[in-house]
Structures are given as C-alpha cells and as structure tokens.
Amino acid sequence: MIELRDITKTYRMGKIAVHALRGVSLEVKAGELVAIVGPSGSGKSTLMNIIGCFDVPTSGEYRLEGKEVGRLTDNDLARLRNRKIGFVFQKFNLLPQLTAWENVQVPLLYAGVRLQERRERAAKALRQVGLGDRLHHRPNEMSGGQQQRVAIARALVTRPSFLLADEPTGNLDSNSGREIMDLLFSLNEEGTTLIVVTHDGLLAKRFPRLVEIRDGQLVREEVQ
Ligand SMILES: Nc1ncnc2c1ncn2[C@@H]1O[C@H](COP(=O)(O)OP(=O)(O)OP(=O)(O)O)[C@@H](O)[C@H]1O
Numbered sequence: 414m415i416e417l418r419d420i421t422k423t424y425r426m427g428k429i430a431v432h433a434l435r436g437v438s439l440e441v442k443a444g445e446l447v448a449i450v451g452p453s454g455s456g457k458s459t460l461m462n463i464i465g466c467f468d469v470p471t472s473g474e475y476r477l478e479g480k481e482v483g484r485l486t487d488n489d490l491a492r493l494r495n496r497k498i499g500f501v502f503q504k505f506n507l508l509p510q511l512t513a514w515e516n517v518q519v520p521l522l523y524a525g526v527r528l529q530e531r532r533e534r535a536a537k538a539l540r541q542v543g544l545g546d547r548l549h550h551r552p553n554e555m556s557g558g559q560q561q562r563v564a565i566a567r568a569l570v571t572r573p574s575f576l577l578a579d580e581p582t583g584n585l586d587s588n589s590g591r592e593i594m595d596l597l598f599s600l601n602e603e604g605t606t607l608i609v610v611t612h613d614g615l616l617a618k619r620f621p622r623l624v625e626i627r628d629g630q631l632v633r634e635e636v637q
Pocket residue numbers: 424425426431432433451452453454455456457458459460
C-alpha cells in the first residue's frame with residue numbers, strides 16, 4: 414500500500430546541502446501498525462511529510478496504493494492527501510479562532526461535503542474521541558490532551574486509509590499521552606493503517622513493528 418524505494422531528500426540552504434534522507438526503502442501494508450524511532454534530526458518528520466504527501470522526495474519512488482506520487486501535480490497531491498491521509502502533529506495545529514466542531518469540519522469543506530453532512534460527521538468524530546461535550550470550545554479553552562483529540566477527530570473525519578502521527582504525545586503528560594495512544598490503537602483495530610513517530614521507547618514497544626532511522630537511513634527493523 415505504501416511503497417518507498419530509495420527515497421532521498423536534500424534541503425538546499427544557499428550553498429549548503431542537508432541530506433535529511435539518504436536512500437530509504439520501506440513498505441507498509443494495509444492495516445499495519447508501525448512505530449518510527451530515531452534521534453532528533455535523523456529524518457523522521459521529513460519521512461512522515463513525504464509519506465503524508467506534504468512534501469516530495471528529491472529522488473526515489475513513492476507509490477501510494479499503486480500510484481506514483483512523484484508524477485502527480487500539486488492539485489492531485491492535495492486531493493490524494495485529503496482523501497487518503499489523516500495527519501496528527503505534535504503541536505496539534507488547530508485553527509485558534511475556530512471551535513472544535515469547526516476545526517473538524519475543515520477537511521470536509523475541502524472535500525466538498527455539504528454543510529449539513531459536515532456538521533453531522535464532525536460531531537460524530539468528536540463523540541468518537543470522547544469530546545461530544547466540547548463542540549463549541551476553542552483550542553485555548555481545552556487541555557492539551559483534548560486539543561490533540563480534536564486534531565485526531567479532524568484527521569479521521571475524512572475516513573482516511575492512513576493515519577500518520579508525528580510525536581502525537583510529545584506535548585502531553587504521560588496520562589493524556591497514554592489515552593491518546595489508546596485511541597490511536599483503537600482506530601488501527603478498526604482497520605486504519607497507523608504510522609507513529611515517537612521518542613518514547615516504552616511506547617514503541619507496544620507496536621508490532623518498529624523501524625529505526627539514523628542519519629537519514631533505516632538502520633534497524635524489529636517485528637515484535
Ligand atoms: N525545511 C528544512 N530546511 C532545511 N533543513 C531541514 C528542513 N527540515 C528539516 N531539515 C533538516 O533535516 C534533518 C532532518 O530533520 P527532521 O525534522 O526530519 O528530523 P526529526 O528526526 O524529525 O527530528 P526531531 O526528533 O527533532 O523532530 C535535520 O538535520 C534538519 O535540520
């Protein structure tokens with residue numbers, strides 16, 4: 414389903430080139446649960462951004478459900494992202510002026526879903542993450558754990574095939590972090606492919622498959 418072949422990513426900063434990814438090959442099948450670990454600066458977010466179609470590789474091939482992503486136009490890429498991929502960020506990335514309910518409706522707006530259906534589906538997604546009583550709260554009126562739940566509701570409201578989470582518990586205390594991970598695991602049990610970047614070694618042990626990246630290369634893979 415996700416097939417990366419010899420992916421490189423080089424950032425050019427004037428005369429300096431930063432080789433963030435140096436030949437990464439990875440396959441993730443439908444329904445899998447994968448943890449990506451590695452030190453700061455090793456290329457984890459760069460890899461996630463490429464998998465999530467927020468960025469394109471410098472070289473290599475990326476096929477998503479059989480389609481070569483590198484050949485798509487920006488518009489097609491945005492549409493693919495909207496239809497197939499949910500992304501959860503460490504810093505939640507909610508729109509501060511919108512309520513929880515409105516934030517979760519945003520991807521449906523881009524997908525061209527009608528207002529009434531947008532409202533219903535967003536409310537349902539918020540109930541699914543345990544926030545049925547917080548529809549009208551703005552991000553600054555909620556705890557970090559609740560904001561991350563809103564972000565997860567926003568990611569799952571389009572019913573994506575893939576859910577990508579880059580350090581989803583990085584800004585949360587350990588209890589809220591555990592709740593968020595339990596929620597993500599339950600979504601995986603319902604069939605969503607889940608890839609999570611984490612610094613947390615204990616958390617990584619809960620994943621059946623663990624991929625370690627160092628200096629832009631996959632150095633270890635564990636199936637546990
Ligand atoms: N937009 C950018 N422009 C230039 N260099 C970048 C850019 N984004 C990332 N880099 C560089 O690429 C390398 C990989 O960065 P990346 O964010 O993927 O690391 P990471 O593994 O996610 O680290 P962390 O655990 O700290 O989040 C780093 O050396 C970083 O400085």
